[in-house]
Amino acid sequence: MENNNIIVRLATPDxxxxxxxxxxxxxxxxxxxxxxxxxxxPEYIETKMEEGKAVIAVTxxxxxxxxxxxxxWEHGKYVANSGLIVSPAFRKSGVxxxxxxxxxxxxxxxxxxAKIFGLTTGLAVMxxxxxxxxxxxxxxxxxxDEEFWKGCRSCVNYEILKSKERKNCMCTxxxxxxxxxxxxxxxxxxxxxxxxxxxxxxxxxHMKKREFQGNFKLFERWVRFKQFVxxxxxxxxxxxxxxxxxxxxxxxxxxxxx
Numbered sequence: 001m002e003n004n005n006i007i008v009r010l011a012t013p014d015x016x017x018x019x020x021x022x023x024x025x026x027x028x029x030x031x032x033x034x035x036x037x038x039x040x041x042p043e044y045i046e047t048k049m050e051e052g053k054a055v056i057a058v059t060x061x062x063x064x065x066x067x068x069x070x071x072x073w074e075h076g077k078y079v080a081n082s083g084l085i086v087s088p089a090f091r092k093s094g095v096x097x098x099x100x101x102x103x104x105x106x107x108x109x110x111x112x113x114a115k116i117f118g119l120t121t122g123l124a125v126m127x128x129x130x131x132x133x134x135x136x137x138x139x140x141x142x143x144x145d146e147e148f149w150k151g152c153r154s155c156v157n158y159e160i161l162k163s164k165e166r167k168n169c170m171c172t173x174x175x176x177x178x179x180x181x182x183x184x185x186x187x188x189x190x191x192x193x194x195x196x197x198x199x200x201x202x203x204x205x206h207m208k209k210r211e212f213q214g215n216f217k218l219f220e221r222w223v224r225f226k227q228f229v230x231x232x233x234x235x236x237x238x239x240x241x242x243x244x245x246x247x248x249x250x251x252x253x254x255x256x257x258x
Contacts, residue, residue, distance in 0.1 A: 006065055006090070008098045010106065011054035018056065018064045019045040026085050039154035040083060045069070053110070055103045057095055065090045068103040071148070072111060078143040079107045079114040084125060100128045113178060117142050119171035126172060133181050134174040139167050141175055
């Protein structure tokens, strides 16, 4: 189904009339899957809309399509994207991914330093989370906030959670850590830069990434050593004209960057 007539946006107080429909669909969907969710009241969903902490999808004609909201725990240290639900008539249309991406972006906007996590039994949601940068983790890496875990009491699998001393359950825990994500981006950037090396003549040559894949640390040390040797050589003949000086400046800039 095409999504051209579907709008995914921030939910507002004007959307409160959808709250009861959303909570009913959440419950019915859980029953159909034979799994459980933390039950939410229409009033709770309305509060999320008022706080600007929810994303809703509607058609251009005003028909409700889907919903998701965010919750913050431990003073914003952790954020959960919860309650993702899509109306049966619009499932398998790709709109769930759009809602999840918008909710993830909202979480990053409101809580840029927070770890974003989720508990789910749905494979489709796991795939979406993975595409956004989430990774499977143990329950111990999630929030310790008792209020969060109290929400599991209405889940049909709560007794399993209790029997496992809150260390495991039917849901898969997934986490997005902004610090780790930033480190991965920086590592990828350095890997791209590492494709370019300087020869002893000061010429730039581009190397194929696969030649250094898995050996980046070794390659980084090699580049540092090579720059040191070249700089030491140019210190001896730095007065050999503008050409030598240009080479020295070029290598110096690389040296201090690395």
